[in-house]
Amino acid sequence: MKIEELLKTKDKMPESRRLVLNLIVTANHISELLAEALKPFGISNQQFNVLRILRGQKGKPANLSTIQERMVSKMSNTTRLVDKLADKELCERIVCPSNRRKVEIRITKKGLELLKKIDPVIDKLENDFAKKINEKEILSLNTNLNELRS
Secondary structure (H helix, E strand, O other): OOHHHHHOOOOOOOHHHHHHHHHHHHHHHHHHHHHHHHHHHOOOHHHHHHHHHHHHOOOOOEEHHHHHHHOOOOOOOHHHHHHHHHHOOOEEEEEOOOOOOOEEEEEOHHHHHHHHHHHHHHHHHHHHHHOOOOHHHHHHHHHHHHHHHO
16 A cells, blocks of 8 residues: 555655655554554563563573664653563663662573563564565665664
């Protein structure tokens, strides 16, 4: 479906605007698909992102600024996300004994087990979404998106 049909407009728009609107609408669509897939597991897209970041630490704790830097959505309140994950026992806070202001976060065994359950669901979602275009188009699109962000 063309973006004009989706937005119900008959106005002719510049290609640059069509591009931006297409990117925004597509990003929102993907976000909604992810949220729906994560709903049965009781976590949000942002919480899932934090858990994957923590898993990527391979057992080493991360501080809040490291997590914030690696977040897909920089708008997220990282402290609040970590609080919610800690309440669910999916991550833990480690307070430095010599400097109580220094707090690091580590994924728990329960968090790792949850990700093992979620991974195949998200892998399928990503593969189903991407199979609408071929491998060459995927590589080209990824290159172009990287270029747009630079």
